[in-house]
Amino acid sequence: EAGVTQSPTHLIKTRGQQATLRCSPISGHTSVYWYQQALGLGLQFLLWYDEGEERNRGNFPPRFSGRQFPNYSSELNVNALELEDSALYLCASSLSRRQGGTGELFFGEGSRLTVL
Amino acid sequence: RKEVEQDPGPFNVPEGATVAFNCTYSNSASQSFFWYRQDCRKEPKLLMSVYSSGNEDGRFTAQLNRASQYISLLIRDSKLSDSATYLCVVNMAGYGGSQGNLIFGKGTKLSVKP
Numbered sequence: 001e002a003g004v005t006q007s008p009t010h011l012i013k014t015r016g017q018q019a020t021l022r023c024s025p026i027s028g029h030t031s032v033y034w035y036q037q038a039l040g041l042g043l044q045f046l047l048w049y050d051e052g053e054e055r056n057r058g059n060f061p062p063r064f065s066g067r068q069f070p071n072y073s074s075e076l077n078v079n080a081l082e083l084e085d086s087a088l089y090l091c092a093s094s095l096s097r098r099q100g101g102t103g104e105l106f107f108g109e110g111s112r113l114t115v116l
Numbered sequence: 117r118k119e120v121e122q123d124p125g126p127f128n129v130p131e132g133a134t135v136a137f138n139c140t141y142s143n144s145a146s147q148s149f150f151w152y153r154q155d156c157r158k159e160p161k162l163l164m165s166v167y168s169s170g171n172e173d174g175r176f177t178a179q180l181n182r183a184s185q186y187i188s189l190l191i192r193d194s195k196l197s198d199s200a201t202y203l204c205v206v207n208m209a210g211y212g213g214s215q216g217n218l219i220f221g222k223g224t225k226l227s228v229k230p
Contacts, residue, residue: 033218035220041222042203042220042221042222042223043160043203043220045218045219045220090159090160102148102165103148103150103165103207103218104150104162104165105160105162105218106162107159107160107161108159109158109159110159
């Protein structure tokens with residue numbers, strides 16, 4: 001069974017540009033989470049989607065946005081990139097509580113964004 | 117007080133040593149607790165969930181102290197392959213609350229030496 005897949009693996013952008021990161025959850029998982037992990041820092045919660053809806057949002061500015069598609073895949077958009085947006089962006093999926101999920105997150109390998 | 121706080125380490129221990137990590141959390145209503153492991157430049161992976169009664173999985177023992185709002189992870193007979201960063205994870209929402217409130221600690225780095 002395929003795990004969580006993310007693309008691209010690496011992305012280099014310049015300040016002011018826009019970045020789009022993509023995530024495919026494990027088959028059957030309806031919940032998708034996005035986390036940012038900057039160098040030397042812990043995972044910071046960005047967004048949670050379930051059943052196509054944004055359910056929760058972390059303490060990030062509005063230029064971080066995303067969506068979840070009917071097939072439960074998701075994309076994260078970062079507009080007006082700043083140098084401090086350089087980080088590893090991790091996507092995770094899980095079964096929803098409604099599906100009997102226990103809260104375990106399954107992570108993808110991440111997309112490393114570098115802003116020059 | 118930070119939502120989830122861990123000693124950053126690093127913990128440098130010899131093979132065979134017993135090592136303990138602690139983690140404190142701020143929301144007394146939190147209901148779900150986990151330990152994840154993250155190898156260098158890899159994604160986090162679930163090590164074990166933490167149950168109220170404490171739970172053990174081989175060389176790993178997790179305990180929860182609700183009164184003091186801390187979680188512990190004990191690793192016995194440590195192996196070289198245990199070298200990684202251990203992340204404490206807490207669902208900050210209370211029962212029935214948003215499952216999107218999983219907050220990760222910054223992690224404790226463990227290095228097991230021969």
